Amino acid sequence: MPVITYRQALNDAFAEELSRDENVFLMGEEVAQYNGAYKVTEGLWQKFGSKRVIDTPISEAAFLGMGVGAAMMGLRPVVELMFWSFAYVGLDQIINNAGCIRYMSGGLINVPMVIRGPANGGTNVGATHSHTPENFLANTPGLKVVCPATPYDAKGLMISSIRDNDTVCFMENTLLYGDLGEVPDGAYTIPLGVAEVKREGIDVSLIAHGRAVLTSLAAAEILSAEHGIEAEVVDLRSIRPLDEETILNSVAKTHRAVLVDENKPFCGVSSQIAALLAEQAFDELDAPVLRVTALDAPAIYSMPLEKLQLPDAQVVVAKVLSSF
């Protein structure tokens, strides 16, 4: 199987879908002629032309809203946010319009749009460029939220998201764009709402999404090698819809859960998982549900301290050990 980057996997997904469906188009700041701020859309403008790959001015509210309007009419916009942090100037369009119009129209309208871009901290760019809004977008019924951790998942989930008839908020990660992984040629889909056990284990479940999955995998290796603890790593992949079954099955097997989350702790994604476990896995648990999340402060600029703010493998290991 070809080994390509997370970035290339996304790029391939766009190329597949642009070729397959003429209603699909990409737009956003710098996506066309500049090849994308993070080169995720590289070469697509040359290949598909200005009708399908569109540079926009720096007007997030307007182009997000334009995407919603176009999607209502049956087009399938894939709208890039240079950073998900910039969505905040256009949240009205995402939450009130993409998120609520179907409901308020009694189901007469749907908004088949993908809003995508990186949503991560850890890149030394300060608080305004480090937000992770998956929790509060998943808090909006009507929106779907996807956070792939690997190149394989990125491509399959992107193709599913573009084909989905609802609005999908697709959150990538600048720190993962260069990661390599095996990715098949051609189109394939990974359904939204299906988690994946990325590592089998019997002693504790590490439940994570996005880059925290990789952190959890690294922690699992240390736990195995140094402490004889076999951790199972559950990658949520999609936040909403959520695959609760896989989470519950894993915890029923391991009887311990440590939630690893680059989201903030207050009402973060991990809060939702913790509530799920409290409600539905209480009798399975041999220890309290523990969490390792981003530290509860705005993302700090200073590099060594910023590293401390996000979960790393050693912190996860320590947290797991504390649960025994």
Added chain:
Amino acid sequence: MARTLSLSSKPKKSASPSKKKGVRPVITKKVTKAPAKTANKAPAKKAAPKKSDVKAVAAKKPAPLSKAPKAAKVTKAVVKPAAPVSKVSKTSTDWSKDPFNAKLKPAEKIGFLREMLRIRRFEQQALKHYNNGAMGGFLHLYIGQESVAVGTASLMNGKDEIITAYRDHGHALAVGMGMDECMAELFGKGTGCSKGKGGSMHFFAPDKHYWGGHGIVGGQAPLGMGLAFALKYKGLKGCAVAFLGDGAVNQGVFSECLNMAALFELPVVFVIENNGYSMGTSLERSSAIRHSLASRAEGFDVDWSLCGGFDLYELRANLGAVMEKARTKFRPHVLEVSTYRYYGHSVADANAKKYRSPEEIERYKTECDPITLWEKQLLKEKVITEAGIEKINAEAKAEAAAAADFAIASPWPSEESIFEDIYHEVDHQTEAGQTGRHFFSE
């Protein structure tokens, strides 16, 4: 509220013509169909509200519509509120001869009257039940502005798309939505056009090219642009008409839209329904302008013009031309239409009588009412008789009353319906809709 802002900030300069002398450029370049006349005949502006007592000033100083001479001194040609017809008509073009009107058949003209009367009677009926406590929410009445929606709908070519804000009942009925479904929606009933999930501000009928009904001020503007984008993308010869209020133009996203619409050469017409007020804030207290609200488009190389909205002929002539230009030339346009609402911002608007005088409202009713004007016009043209008008009026009243009966008799939405119409995939029970948990309540 916006009011506190203007209270604490600088007194308005608009009342001081001398300061503005020579400042205002004469912008004629892109004004089509001589709407500048309307603008220049704008009534004298109110004096600037004193910092200390806006309410008192507003109450004491209705726009002195009848004192036309003052208008000459006004250096800011604001279209709000438009000059009463008696002042305009002397200089106005005879819009009935315009190509968009000349070939209208009597039946069509009568149809416009019927549509306007239906909107008015529908809303009056709704108001009655609102005041009885039969419905909740907000009720933003369109009464006084009916000509704008009806004129617009009459110009739609089957491919054109429209979208508006929360003052949306008129547009809904004008494009052909039924009174029953609309009334039932106001009552929150399951038979409502949005199954009781949207309410007064959120009517939609995509099959009639009507995309809402939007409660967030200005939020619909980029959606309208998206409709235009889709039309052009699909190669359809239609345009999108996006309505917004005189208050909504101050939302940042509207400026973003003007830029993008021009940049992408989109077939979109933004229609500013300038009724002079955004809630209790008069235009001059909300907007810094040089010539008009529409003229802001100049900075984005977007064509713009002004037009009176009281005379259906005038509205149709002006809007028809710019819609056609959008369809064929992919030129966006901003059309500022002067109009007036008689009721409060919403029925819940407790301040309805504070920010403008009863006299002002009365003057608009007697001099500018679009329905009365149209009736007079049709009588003059001998297209209809008094009895004919009365018949249509009675039918509209009966239809509205029947709609209320329908709404009252209709069931509430079912409890299960709370979780319907959220995700298309779930509603259609597709594999995607059945994979993973979508809703997180018990």
